[in-house]
Amino acid sequence: MFDIAKSAVLAKQAALTVAQLSSHEKNSLLLHMADAIVENCAVIISENAKDIIAGKAKGLAPAMLDRLLLTEQGVDDIANAIREIVRLDDPIGHIDNMALRPNGIQVGKMRIPLGVIAMIYEARPNVTAESAALCLKSGNAVILRGGSEAIHSNIALAKCLHQVLEQANIDKNCITVIPDTSRSVIELLLKQHESIDLVIPRGGEGLIRYVTEHSQIPVIQHFKGVCHLFIDKYADFTKAINILVNGKTQRPSACNSLETVLVHAGVAAELLPKIALALKPAQVKIHACQQSLAYFSAATLATNADYHAEYLAQEIAIKVVNSFAQAITHIQTYSSDHTEVIVSQDITRSQRFIRSINSSVVMVNASSRFSDGGQLGLGSEIGISTSKLHAYGPMGLTALTTEKFVVLGDGQIRD
Numbered sequence: 001m002f003d004i005a006k007s008a009v010l011a012k013q014a015a016l017t018v019a020q021l022s023s024h025e026k027n028s029l030l031l032h033m034a035d036a037i038v039e040n041c042a043v044i045i046s047e048n049a050k051d052i053i054a055g056k057a058k059g060l061a062p063a064m065l066d067r068l069l070l071t072e073q074g075v076d077d078i079a080n081a082i083r084e085i086v087r088l089d090d091p092i093g094h095i096d097n098m099a100l101r102p103n104g105i106q107v108g109k110m111r112i113p114l115g116v117i118a119m120i121y122e123a124r125p126n127v128t129a130e131s132a133a134l135c136l137k138s139g140n141a142v143i144l145r146g147g148s149e150a151i152h153s154n155i156a157l158a159k160c161l162h163q164v165l166e167q168a169n170i171d172k173n174c175i176t177v178i179p180d181t182s183r184s185v186i187e188l189l190l191k192q193h194e195s196i197d198l199v200i201p202r203g204g205e206g207l208i209r210y211v212t213e214h215s216q217i218p219v220i221q222h223f224k225g226v227c228h229l230f231i232d233k234y235a236d237f238t239k240a241i242n243i244l245v246n247g248k249t250q251r252p253s254a255c256n257s258l259e260t261v262l263v264h265a266g267v268a269a270e271l272l273p274k275i276a277l278a279l280k281p282a283q284v285k286i287h288a289c290q291q292s293l294a295y296f297s298a299a300t301l302a303t304n305a306d307y308h309a310e311y312l313a314q315e316i317a318i319k320v321v322n323s324f325a326q327a328i329t330h331i332q333t334y335s336s337d338h339t340e341v342i343v344s345q346d347i348t349r350s351q352r353f354i355r356s357i358n359s360s361v362v363m364v365n366a367s368s369r370f371s372d373g374g375q376l377g378l379g380s381e382i383g384i385s386t387s388k389l390h391a392y393g394p395m396g397l398t399a400l401t402t403e404k405f406v407v408l409g410d411g412q413i414r415d
Contacts, residue, residue: 360393
């Protein structure tokens, strides 16, 4: 039986070694890991096929199977994501805001690793390699507990990573993939507060709530992505339609896809028929408010539950708002603090939207699909935080660090 407590202790010990690696050493390890994944592509795809067969037998939804599937291109994408992390600046050891105090001491803050990070996630084998790479680059050890749906893929990827660590004589316990996929293992993992510093769950709302309720360790929370698009009365219609179609239909299973669109009453009569026409090719199911219902041939009347819903499908709620203030109030009421978008040519109203909405990502005239670590310049993301503590929004390398004070003196003593 896999010993969670022992693995957590070993990871804590390994974290001390990883924290001392230079940027060059970490980058070299990552490049070799990327190469090892490509070299073992056939094995990884073969193991992934076992997961796909089991997933179909379990009746996994097409969206889940899509996330699970690894093709040759998918394996190359994982390797390239690791290489992209190599190109990112290493935050560890940077001292910021060094300031001279009146007594002559200098005070600054240095970026340091968090220590040991536990990742709990579902059917996304790419998360295994990318999270390991992000944690290694930021000087952390990581314990990875993927879902049963991807267990063969995850173990195959872990073997590639461990192969490189062993060849470099680096403690392989800095990257641990838990082979036991039972729920009881998660419960035990969440009790290892003496060894693990942070838990990051990625998956459905049920998983994240379970982790939050049972953890004795700080948790980065991202319950769901109820992302809003507000089309202002001063919107450019072409931009609005393009942003809506891209945000809803490009990849509806993603947490940064749109779930509710708010249309200002001043443009509703002219714009809603265009929206109906634009969403028709993707066969988007519409939940429309009373004011907009007549513009959609097969729409259902939206309920309060629809405005709370994360559909993750070709499905959306549409509501006409009578004012800018009503749009703000609606978003503040139903937001999951993920991503909100305004389309408007009025700079003053756009700036007011930015100041009024405190979701982790607020956008003006751009698709919600850009709410992603890679698209925002972070490289691969390890997760998205909708908690306002420590990290908020897509989490890259810097979010996997903390700061310590550094004080430089020349013999000063306190009076």
